[in-house]
Amino acid sequence: MTTFEELGLDDRLVKATGELGFVNPTAIQEKAIPVLLGGTKDFIGLAQTGTGKTAAFGLPLLNLIDVQARHPQALVVCPTRELCLQIVKEIELFKKYMSGVFVTAVYGGTSIGLQIRDLKRGVQIVVATPGRLIDLIERKAINLEQIQYVVLDEADEMLNMGFQDDIEFILKNTPQRDSTWLFSATMPPEIKKVSKRYMTEPVEVQVGKVNTGNKNIDHQFFVAPAQYRYEALKRLIDFNPGIYGIIFTRTKADAQEISEKLTREGYDIDALHGDLTQAQRDKVMSQFRDKTLQLLIATDVAARGIDVQGITHVINFELPDDVEVYTHRSGRTGRAGNTGICMSIVHSRELFKLKQIERIVQAPFHRLEIPTGKDVCRKQFFHFMEKLLQADISHGDYETYVPMLEEKFADVSKEEVLKRVAAMEFDRFLKYYENAADLNMRTEDRRNRRDGRENMQHGAQGQDRRRNERGEQGRNYNNNGDFARLFVNLGTKDGFYKASFLQFILDMSDLRKDVLGRIDMKEMNTWLEVDKRAAGQMIKAIDGKNYKGRRIRMNDANSR
Structure with missing residues (x-):
């Protein structure tokens, strides 16, 4: 050699x-x-x-x-x-x-x-x-x-x-x-x-054949009805708990909307698209390279030339129109001799197009089932157990606390301790997925498709109703659904987009994402819903502070 x-x-x-x-x-x-x-x-x-x-x-x-x-x-x-x-x-x-x-x-x-x-x-x-x-x-x-x-x-x-x-x-x-x-x-x-x-x-x-894909990449696709594409995306993310990847959309509006939704639901994600200033783009890329962000959602133009090591997954929220674009997208993973996975969420009408891409890329595409709620929970649970077993306990003076722990848990069995640890980590997660609908769309079962879709809709409605009763949305949500509507004199003119604005106010107030409800951002100001129990803390933390030389005003919108 x-x-x-x-x-x-x-x-x-x-x-x-x-x-x-x-x-x-x-x-x-x-x-x-x-x-x-x-x-x-x-x-x-x-x-x-x-x-x-x-x-x-x-x-x-x-x-x-x-x-x-x-x-x-x-x-x-x-x-x-x-x-x-x-x-x-x-x-x-x-x-x-x-x-x-x-x-x-x-x-x-x-x-x-x-x-x-x-x-x-x-x-x-x-x-x-x-x-x-x-x-x-x-x-x-x-x-x-x-x-x-x-x-x-x-x-x-x-x-x-x-x-x-x-x-x-x-x-x-x-x-x-x-x-x-x-x-x-x-x-x-x-x-x-x-x-x-x-x-x-x-x-x-x-080197290799022109237009062919990297042989280190496993190409997978999942068939889902168009209205459940976003839910399918969440399933794929949750089914891969160690994911470090890029999600591709066709438009910057989709990139921004999905980023905001996933941010609200507790995912470490941000968007990269043409509406960002260079400073905002630099910040997003810096956070992604540092793995502060687990996921990046981007348009094809915004992602051109990005070279980040260690990306495990690329997800096509929608297939690109151009085969060469698919090659560029999938090429973000499986680099430097590493293996990678490129997943595509498609509708049954796109299967012919997928076959064309497969033929030109000259790599096999594997159809997989969208994970069920139980599949996701099982995968997350095994991942948590591995993390627990591999936790580094060599750098702390844990021996000092062992006698106290033994005394505290003297009357609690090992099995009970494990159950409580699991409950603390997975309680909300398990509730979200316990009655999750089956998202798989079987094109060969045309007779049952309509019935399945109706059942899925009823299931989704029931799930939404249960979620609202619990006050949950995804993994983070308001616990009582009782919101205060706040006004703040910051908007898109100040260089914010929704995801960055949410992060800004959470950083300022030291609050968690689950206190936030709906947000309506305008050019000069923004209205947002905040859990009533947290609204006072947010106003106190932000009102009167300065942002780029401007005095921030935040107050209860109903009292203005």
């Missing part, structure tokens, strides 16, 4: 990759690096996301640049800010033992002045998003005339996002380049057009 040392890289780069745990190159690295080290040949690398493309071009760039020359020699263009920062981070790790090498990222949504200052200090490698790079070119804040190497990373995604004119403009402004390296997961006609116009007899390397 080939090693990085055998590829012809500088010893300092080999040492750095070795410390990072890279001994043997991936398929794209093994095929690309020897070609790119020559520095004079145009190159097209076709490989799925997560196959090590950054090292495939980053290591040759570091090997080729002139450390003594403090001007841009290499330009990497990629579709999103997140990918831009990720590439810079990886190159910084690779150049650990190469002094005098400077890399900078330029992207939109942040101060262009600071980026101009970094460029003036002198850098050899610039990693950029197309829009901000063109802005810098037009301001004459960056000189690309001495650029020798241009890398177009995730080229298909850039073209899907409408950057074709921008890419051509950038290539026209790098007239002295020695070579152009294009990396892509797919090969649409637009890429062929760009390669013919701006590349000379490129060496083309293909």
